[in-house]
């Protein structure tokens with residue numbers, strides 16, 4: 001029987017990063033993966049394919065709409081969807097191969113099959129009707145998440161799709177109806193809208209992107225509407241009639257009232273994700289779940305069974321790849337006897353649309369609710385030189401600082417490249433920095449990041465270019 005120091009179940013960004021860190025710390029490690037390829041949701045049907053399509057569709061959109069004003073004259077771009085899908089697949093393959101390489105480089109055994117926990121120190125790995133049991137000192141559950149489903153609406157991944165089907169449509173839908181104005185709806189809605197689909201988004205709440213700063217979300221909604229998105233807020237889809245050539249979705253106001261019918265070629269259901277624990281044998285092994293079906297852990301990622309830990313989407317917290325990765329590193333260090341730690345107050349979030357939306361720390365709504373006295377500094381990209389010359393002036397930077405200490409509590413950006421820009425705020429916040437620290441840090445000119453410095457100056461009411 002093979003014996004290990006650590007067996008990690010699942011090779012998404014949580015699992016494979018945990019395995020690499022554990023190997024660096026001298027452990028003998030194996031990963032178990034039931035999927036044909038390594039990398040989990042993120043590499044195969046999540047972050048990476050969606051970003052490939054966002055990039056390609058943005059280029060298509062730019063070539064069609066932005067080149068001419070810069071004096072770049074090209075004929076109207078033609079969409080070759082199979083080639084775009086091939087571009088996406090090449091990106092997936094490249095990244096999956098990268099993870100395979102990392103497993104080899106770090107001498108990590110890859111056990112293909114479904115992992116089941118038989119109790120402390122024992123994992124059964126089953127594939128193709130055969131199974132083996134491996135012994136290990138520690139086990140990390142990193143089995144991720146699955147799509148949340150809508151009662152009565154069956155996802156066939158052709159006409160009624162989840163994000164997975166929406167990443168592989170074989171033609172641009174004439175009308176795309178999206179259920180849920182969260183991250184997936186707005187990112188994948190952007191992809192298909194740029195490629196020619198008419199997009200309607202139905203959202204249960206009275207706002208888009210719940211959890212993001214409200215002022216940013218409002219401006220984002222206006223920008224998306226200008227691009228051609230239609231939103232039906234405070235509404236829910238209660239059924240989809242699939243009998244005809246086009247789908248007929250029934251939409252009801254969330255608060256109750258008369259229903260209406262919307263026709264669509266494709267319906268994308270993206271109303272969140274749920275933890276994935278099927279086949280792990282958690283109940284038999286006595287591993288407790290919380291009231292939302294997530295594996296319950298203590299502050300050191302330990303489950304209710306000795307020697308078994310859990311990280312990533314399968315536990316509480318934001319369902320983000322970088323959160324899973326950081327937890328993977330932390331739990332490997334804890335198992336090795338070190339003080340692994342994740343600072344949940346400084347986990348950036350990015351929506352990779354045009355413009356991008358990024359955020360780290362508290363929103364204004366959260367500070368209000370917690371009764372924290374704060375000051376706000378804002379700076380629009382219309383007043384940022386680089387944005388002006390590039391004629392990409394949508395959006396603004398918003399900094400929230402403690403009214404007494406000036407410590408930065410939250411930074412929210414809507415604008416081109418906001419996803420890259422947020423990290424200086426994250427580093428500042430990790431060091432407990434103030435708006436004054438940020439304002440006095442020299443920023444290269446001309447960059448979009450100067451808008452962050454100006455927003456920090458605006459906290460003290462002394463922005464220069466406004």
Ligand code: FAD
Nearest residue numbers: 010012014034040041042046047115144312313319320321
């Ligand atoms: P996963 O990546 O879900 O990996 C879990 C792995 O465990 C899978 O490979 C699965 O096959 C395997 N597994 C499950 N059960 C077993 C078992 N019993 N035995 C063996 N193997 C098993 N996050 C971001 O931060 N940025 C983004 O841009 C982003 N974009 C996204 C776009 C889409 C369309 C989606 C759906 C998600 C996106 N996410 C993004 C979220 C991100 O993908 C997840 O947060 C991340 O993948 C979670 O990592 P994980 O390691 O916890 O689990």
Ligand code: NAI
Nearest residue numbers: 180181182183184185203204236270271272273319350351
């Ligand atoms: P989400 O939680 O971001 O958004 C779901 C939306 O659906 C919410 O606005 C919610 O109010 C709404 N909703 C729920 N039930 C509904 C109903 N019955 N009718 C209408 N609306 C309803 O979830 P999403 O977009 O599915 O993404 C899943 C996860 O994947 C997210 O938690 C996110 O963290 C992760 N992700 C991250 C990305 C990134 O970091 N760029 C990109 C894509 C996904």
